[in-house]
Amino acid sequence: MRLRQQFSLWLLFIAVCVGLMSVAWVQRAHRIKAQFDAFANLTTPGLVALGQIKASALAQLQWAEVFASAEGDARVRREADEAVARERARYLEWTGVYRGIARAPEEHETLDTVERAGAALSARSVEFMAQAGQGQDLAEVHEELRKIERRFARVVDRAIGWHLEDAQAQKTALTQDLDRAARLSLASGAILALLAVGLGVFMAGRIARPLGRLADDMRVVGQGALDRRTAVRSRDEIGQVAATFNRMAEDLQQTTVSKHYVDRIITSMADTLVATDLEGRIQTVNASAERVLGRRAAELVNRPLSSLFAPGATAPSVSDLLTQGTVRNLETAYTASDGRAVPVLFSAAVMPDAQGRPAGVVCVASDITERTKAQEALRRAQDQLAQSEKLAALGRFAAGVAHEVKNPLAIIQGGVEFLALKVGGQDQDLRETMQMIEESVQRADTIVRDLLKFARPSTQKREVVAPEELVQGTLSLLTYGRALKTISVETRFAQDGLRVAVDKNQIQQVLLNLMMNALDAMGEQGRLTVSTAPASLPGEQLGCAIAVADTGSGIAPEHRDKLFEPFFTTKRDKKGTGLGLSISKTIAESHGGTLTLESELGKGTVVTLVLPLQGGPG
């Protein structure tokens, strides 16, 4: 039942009680008033009448005595006679009055007695007066009058006493009634007080206590214990409030739980997540973003989205995103706090607010550093494979060419020798011609042989060696094979105990080729410097660099690009086939290394061979 109805019922009940008590009080008051009236009406006039009767009777007697005593004084006798008559009339009047108001039989009895005594008194008075005129002994008269007077007084006093007793009884009854009325009032007051206390207890029980419990539960929920529900159950307004509160707590719990759930999802995401407002200022950043960018969320919040992107990387603007709606799998790069560019696969979408209006942009980006590395490795592997396939095809082609060229060369060689047998010797011109033909055969043969070497990378027999050993071995070949003339040789070796796994013959062939080129570039004067040093290779691989530097003529810029192309040569004196650097580069690459060249006209050239360190891949 509703509290209002309950209150109304209680108040109605209390009002009915008060009304009933009021009626009882009014009735009791009426009864007391009636009793009081009866008391006043009955007792007082009786007593007054009796008083008058007594007084008039006694006065009558006294005036009679006066009459008797005034012997010979006619005036006094006349006055006394008149007074007796007056008092007698008063006596008769009041006995009449008393008779008029007497109701109880005792009253009538009393009246009779009084009248009798009065009549006797009056009669004696008259008698006395008559006798007094005749000169009788007054003393006796007086004595008799005294007796009569005393008897009358006793009768009247008895009557008065009776009336007084009656009045006393009436008074006692009235007092008892008044006491009862007072007790009734006290009792009803106490009942009302009890009802009021009951109302208070009811209020406490129905309102204050559940409200207090509800307030406690609310406080607990407010402090974060979202699974707390109030146990207040009733069908009144407090029950409704409690039920509403429980529903709200449920909603709050669900909302909060789902918010925590979403928060955990965002935090656990492997991909970076960045949310911006409409102006492109960063509002939210997840843990992955913090990790990839190397910055705390607090550093990033309110910075523009564009600040995340690496310099030169594609940076979609928020205004473009808002017009396009979404961007998917854009390959770009974030910039980390250490300045490193982190390649990412970037996707973004417009985030609507509750009304569906654009509120910002949500950007998700995957760190594809590993993938990019893997792609680079794959591309390198594919390049190498393609290179190998190209080389294999070239090898087959070169072999065919070699076969087809060398057989005619062999025939020419045989033919020249046959001619020499037949006609040679005497003719100088003929001898020189045949000499030239033979030299040309040799040159053609050398070219074909180099071509085969370039085109057919042979099986490598790798062994672990120190780079210094390779350099020293090659230098000794150079010293034995060709006079260094006035060229000074300098070596600088890194003291790192570097080791490379290489085909010693092939690498020495490369180094010999580089040193020969250096010597050719310097001519008579100069310094050849061969040094080793730690170096790095593409793909973060560690390597060892062997640099061959000369103080020669240098290489013209327009020639530098073509240096590694087959058959490109600047050695016009027929010494070179144009295959040396090509073969060297092929060998370097087949070892997983690189061969690079730096040159400055007039100052010299540095060719650097970098080989992967032993233990590394490739």
Next chain:
Amino acid sequence: MKTDVLVVDDEQDFTFFVKKNLEASGRFEVSVCTDATKAVERARQLRPHVILLDIMMPGIAGEELAVQLQAHQETKHVPVVFLTALVREDEAPTGGSHEIGGHTFVAKPVKIQELMRVLDEATSKRPS
């Protein structure tokens, strides 16, 4: 006594000059076979002191011919010198020779002096 040489090579012009140049020295008697498929038959008939065998020939490879020659009693002990237009990975200098697995290889184009030296060397190892 002259050294009997059987030259097996499909290059007719080359065999012509080899025969002329070798025989000009007066120390060699040269027979020529330009058809590789008939080489074994010719060798069994001629029983030369040494066979000069081209490796790349249409129909049959020089190495295989050498194996077939080994199978016949008549030619079993005849030394074989291979002629090749291709250069092996270990590289012989032009016109020079080297040995692989007991056989001598001569790279084309070869100078006649070198060829004669190789043939002499091959026949000197011939078991008598």
